[in-house]
Amino acid sequence: MNENQIQRGQQWLGELLHLAGVKASIEADTARLESEGSCWLIINAESLSPEQVQMVTGSKGTVLDAIQYLANTTLNLGQPEQDQQAYTVELDGYRARRQAELQAMAEAAAQQVRDTGQEFEMMDLSAAERRQIHTFLQAFEDLETYSRGREPDRRLVVKRASDAPDSI
Structure with missing residues (x-):
C-alpha cells in the first residue's frame, strides 16, 4: 500500500x-x-x-x-x-473487541462440535464476520465451515471435516 x-x-x-x-x-x-x-x-x-x-x-x-x-x-x-x-x-475499539468476541465464539463452536459430533450453526453474523470465523477455523484441520441460507438469514455452519458438504 x-x-x-x-x-x-x-x-x-x-x-x-x-x-x-x-x-x-x-x-x-x-x-x-x-x-x-x-x-x-x-x-x-x-x-x-x-x-x-x-x-x-x-x-x-x-x-x-x-x-x-x-x-x-x-x-x-x-x-x-x-x-x-x-x-x-x-x-x-469496536473492531478489536468484536474480533476477540468472534475468536471466542469460533473456539466455543469448535469445542462443541468436537464434544458432540453435531454441526453447530452460528446466526446473526454479518458477511464480514462469517468470513472472519471461516478464517479463524481454517486452523482446525478436523473441522470445516460453510454458509447456509440466504441473506438476511444466512448462517455459518461448523461441522466435522468428514461431515461437511462438498460445496462450501
Missing part, C-alpha cells in the same frame, strides 16, 4: 463523516497491513459524544460495517486489481 492510498482512505472517510455531521479526525494504522492485509482507518472518538459514537457504530456494528463496505467499494473502484487495498474502519 502506498501513501496515496492511505491518504485517499483518510480523506474519503473524513468527508463521509463530515457529510453526516460528524467531525472527527482519521488516523491510519498501517502496522496491521502486513499481519492482516488491511489498512485500518481509525476514527478518532475523542471529539465525539457517546451518541455520535453509537450512531456511527450502529446496532451490532451495522453502520460501521456499511461504512467499511462503502470504503472498500468506493476506494477500489476503477483500480487495477494489483492496486486494490482492503480497508478496515475502526471506531472506539
Whole structure:
C-alpha cells in the first residue's frame, strides 16, 4: 500500500463523516497491513459524544460495517486489481473487541462440535464476520465451515471435516 492510498482512505472517510455531521479526525494504522492485509482507518472518538459514537457504530456494528463496505467499494473502484487495498474502519475499539468476541465464539463452536459430533450453526453474523470465523477455523484441520441460507438469514455452519458438504 502506498501513501496515496492511505491518504485517499483518510480523506474519503473524513468527508463521509463530515457529510453526516460528524467531525472527527482519521488516523491510519498501517502496522496491521502486513499481519492482516488491511489498512485500518481509525476514527478518532475523542471529539465525539457517546451518541455520535453509537450512531456511527450502529446496532451490532451495522453502520460501521456499511461504512467499511462503502470504503472498500468506493476506494477500489476503477483500480487495477494489483492496486486494490482492503480497508478496515475502526471506531472506539469496536473492531478489536468484536474480533476477540468472534475468536471466542469460533473456539466455543469448535469445542462443541468436537464434544458432540453435531454441526453447530452460528446466526446473526454479518458477511464480514462469517468470513472472519471461516478464517479463524481454517486452523482446525478436523473441522470445516460453510454458509447456509440466504441473506438476511444466512448462517455459518461448523461441522466435522468428514461431515461437511462438498460445496462450501
